[in-house]
Amino acid sequence: MAEQKLRVTLITGRTIDQGVGKELGKGSDKYFDSVAVCFLDPSDIKKLGLKSGMNVQVTSKYGSVVVKAKKYTHGAIPGMIFMPCGLWANIICSADTDSIGMPTFRGFTVEVEPAPNKPVLTLDELLKQEFGK
Amino acid sequence: MDIAIKDGKIVKKVNESNAKIIDASGLTVMAGGVDIHSHIAGSEVNLGRMIRPDDHVKDVVKKTALTRSGTGYSIPSTYVTGYRYSKMGYTTVMNPSMAAMKAKHAHEELNDIPLIDKASFTLLGDWWFALENIAKGDLEECARLIAWMIRGTRSYAIKIVNPGGLESWGFGRNVHSLDDEVPNFCLTPRDIITGMAKVNTMLNMPHTIHLHTNNLGVPGNYKTTIDTMRALESVYQGDKPIGHITHIQFSSFAGDSWAHFKSGAEEIANYLNAHNHMTVDIGQVTFADTTTMTADGPFEFALYELGGHNKWVNSDVETEASGGIIPFHFKKKNAVNAIQWSIGLELSLMIKDPWKWFMTTDHPNGGPFFHYPRVFAWLYSRKAREATLKKCNKKAQKKSLLPTLDREYTLYELAIVTRAGTAKALGLKNKGHLGVGAEADVSIYNINPETTDIAQTYKPVRKAFGNAAYTIKDGEIVVKDAEIVATPPGRTMWLDVQTKEPCRIDEEMKRKFKEYWTIEFDNYPVTDHYIKVPEKITIKASV
Amino acid sequence: MTKIIKSVVCPICGCLCDDLEVTVENNEIIKMKNGCAVCEAKMVHGYKSEERILEPHIRKDGKLVPVSMDEAINKAAQILTDSKYPLLFGWTSSASETQHVGVELAEELGSALDNCCSVCHGPSVMATQEIGIPTATLGQIRHRADLIVYWACNPWSSHPRHVERYTAFTDGRFEKSEFKDYVQKLKAKASQKKVAATIRRTQVRYQPSRPQSATVEAPPQTLAKAGRKMIVFDVMKTMTAEVADYFVKVEPNRDYEIFGAMRCLVNDQELDVDSVGGIPVDYLKEIADVMVNAEFGAIFFGLGLTQSIGRFRNVELAIALTRDLNRKTKFVVSPMRGHFNVTGANTVFAWQTGYPFALDFSQGYPQYNPGEFTAIDLLRREDNDATLVISADPGAHFPKSALQNMMKYPLITINPDWNAISRLGDVVFPTQWCGIEQAGTAYRMDSVAISLKKVVEAPKGVPTDEEILRRILEKVRTIKAQKTTKENKEPQKEEAPKKRRLKPQEENVKAEGD
């Protein structure tokens, strides 16, 4: 029986696809495809009753964002999700720095749940929604 | 006597009716100061700046309509460096330690130091190409490669630091005498020193090799220092000096351990008094909370291991050099520190000929350069020395030879060890004097040489040396009453050493280059873009 | 007309690979050799994308409309002078020549000045300020390192050529590339034969039984082999971890504890615990032995340390571990400095002001304090009332709440393309691609200065960012001068402040020698 929600630790970081995407342009499809995603362990995907490519909603204390779910292929990461650094991940990150200038980009708890009916917003849509510009 | 200046040069006379006249009667007039050794720019210096916010916060400099803001203390930011040198009447400074690979950085920084002329010495004593050719015995090819490097890094002299030691430090080791073998290279520090001195002569370099000895900072190292000078005797041709040992205070330690630490100044001074092939600068300790930095990585690690330091930086440079940085507080109450202070002054007073030694603090190692006036006072006033010695560690007081030394420097002698002598040692013919044809770099101090007993009233004189009444750079008044009134950029001097045939830049060399460095051959040399106001000096080599 | 330009520098990550061969035809890059995928994306495609900004824009009635350069400069200068406390942020994709002007502008404005370092390796710089750093240029590691540790970083993704140019897969003078071994390993899946041979070669005796860990593999016996070895510590297995000899899986946010434990083990001290950060202490002991037995070891660490809990303290302990190891062998540690010229920004700021980032000029002299003057903290506290962003994209890399505060006030951007922050800007400048259309200097992650090349001409009318800044600076000075003359004309309520004199240095600095 699939679970509604999973509490997991969020890790953000670079991927080579994100690197290529950002250099092609922040508005490019490649950027969207490589950054508006979230990698999960196969076991967690199963727990949530997801299929790779389905939308999930990731929610933290600081915000909530819909991205595509993907399978993490390099090794087991149960209880963790990985999001490439970029606008989508930053929506749910905190600006708390412990007074040293570095926000909290990773290593905190988030909730992830299937969101089959919610769209993944494009860069422009997301900017409009969050910042009104 | 009048000094006439026109178009940035000192001339016989000018038309007084339309000249600006400075009345310097009752004041001391000297040529602009020439500093032979002061770490003011480059990767190492900047890393030192970067790791010391605690040092900057206690010495801040505000922006004015004319000058930029910045910070001190032990390693002032670039603009402040220029301003402070100028306020002391200095107009030329040698930046003595530049890793070739990081030369662009050094030049970018030098561009941001206004008001002074400057030049850099490239670290070449542990450069693989040089080591390989010296080991092979091919000094001529070595000379051609070094000429290429001097040109390629826009530098002024050959700097050798702990020869062989830096290469050994690549694997965490060091050399401990002139005859230790350098691992993997089949040669000894002695080979490097004498080889480089010969190369320097072949290239007709204006300055000698600029040498930081092996075993620097180790008790008992005065023997190594004397060995080093002896080794160079064979290269001496009887005309002009062929080697310069820098901050020799740190290489004049006697005693077999820190507990039995004492001065080796007498032995060193005696040797120098009896020989003419060397010059030295002191590296005087001024008792300050400063930052030590040198390309001598193993020395800095040893210093770190003595304990009591919170930060240690080591920065190796591939195929060329290493480096280390440690914040260091020289304290009067510390026996070793106080003896080091004494050693510097003992050397200064016991070396008879002022043309053989020069005043430096090895900024920032012994103390920041703007402490020079303090050092002057210790030189020209026995009273000043006694006042400081009295506050020093008791053990150090007992060991100090200073009470036996009566010598007090005259203003003339002071001018030699701070400008005339340094300019001569550097081969800067148009600096360090006020003769016709010299560059119009002049400093005027509010000291009346006729009425002032400088030794007795050392404090106001010291203050005057730190606050020039006028500093004139290339004929332009840049400081008036210790205020900056103009900020010309100053020039960067570099040598275009022309060898009879160029070094072989063939495929083999390029292949090796690719193997040795992580930068492409084409991207390695410093281009003209990196020097804001260049002064190219062309030299014909004899190879 | 086709020309091939050699030794071109890649303007993307801190590796600054300078061996690119670029083919240019009709002022357009059509081919590139030697670069990585990211480099190719930018140099061959990205720089000429349709997302390029070609003229200045100003937001009018909520919409960005094209304006003349003069209008944009005037508007930007007006915003900055009207602001009580502006923030100038970015600088990492600019040449050091531009950064140089940036400091002058900040000083003139009395503003806050920060660079992207504060959200990448600022903590590494701060750690260096606490305890120094034993480090080396990358070539030194290439020539000598027989042990390479990547800690909390994934160069395969973030610095794709780091391993092949500087570390495990490159031939140095004293250490050779392990690439063939790696290929073999892939082919033979670490054949039994090789392991047996390795055991024969080594004299290290392994304990017959070791505690098992569910998440961490035991150290493989190949760690004792001669030649280069690579260990990866990370919270998750990455591509880099896959090519390593040994991957150690670390619990998130436990690096600090592991460094502490490693330090004790390297110093031959015993611990009261059995496992640290999910790793059995016995494994850590073996790793410590491998470190101590290395001829020359190098630790590279990444954002996994600087962005997780502890931040600069994590780095501090990584450095402390390296320092301890130097008492036994030779070890260096180096941050995997990320974006292009972020090291240059630190370098330039430091030589002009003494401080590498997190600067403030409101007092007329430079002040420094990460946590106080870092961009995120200023935005978090809503301290600024105008922002200028140059050659960076905080739009895509700042947390939401910081950006929301930034959006409350005017925003000026200087970027070549419509990245996220340009889209949010109120005054948007176009600029050239530094390193493609604009020459200059950049600093590699090991602070070696490298000259960038100009390989193609920029589109017509698109200036360099240096030129834009100089024009803004000039305009700011004009506006300030006008203000002062205006104020002087009005009846004066109080005395004009006395001309500030530079204090003679004898008083300025605490004199100790006497």
Next chain:
Amino acid sequence: MITITPKRVFTVPVQAACISADVFAGKPLEEIKKLSITEGKETITLDDAFNITEDKTIETPNITLTGDFSKVKRIGQGMKTGEIIINGDAGMHTGEKLAGGKIIVNGNSGGWTGSEMKKGLIEIHGNSGDYTASPYRGTSTGMKGGVITIDGNVGTDVGCYLQGGIIRIKGSAGRYLGYHMLDGTIFVEKDCAIRAGACMTGGKIIINGTIELLMPTFTIDSIKPKVKIDATQNAQGPFYVFLGDIAERGTGKIFALKATNPAFKDYEKYL
């Protein structure tokens, strides 16, 4: 007594190190009003930003600040004598380098409160920010003496490089409490986050609540029934006593209340 209230809500930081009893002492009100401060990049007078009144009948406190001072930095910096009361939140660097006298904050206090303090007393009747009683960047000499008491919680990196004096925290403490401390005492009545006492070489940290996680670089020393906080007061145990940080070859002590730290039972086998 000088009373200062803000004229407006500050949108940018105000640096006002001149708000200090030493600076005000002996100055007529008009002169105090003309003291220079900065609001963002603008240099203004104290009078521009604040309403300032004087009540000559009251001697102590010397200065009373009423209102929101959370954007006002460096209040009482380097003060040697006198007393300041802040009725409201205080900004960063409040009482930095305090060398005597007393500062009372009836509200929260910002980061670096009491940084590098030498003597005197700071009382915060609210929470205190990160780096309370910790020195400036790159400095390895922290608070040398005096007392700081905080009624609420404190942020991270409190009491770094502590060399003397007492920090009393009635609430909970953040990460890196007493980082690299050399001497002195920190007393936390509630819980403490991870990495307390990391790299400490001396001094003591007493925690009456739960420690989230102890650094592996601490080794158990003993169980003690009580521990001295200062000359007059003891904390009642029993306490687990840990020695460390052994990676720094330190001999600092962490006292963790046995009752609230059942997780440390494992350590007892080493006793």
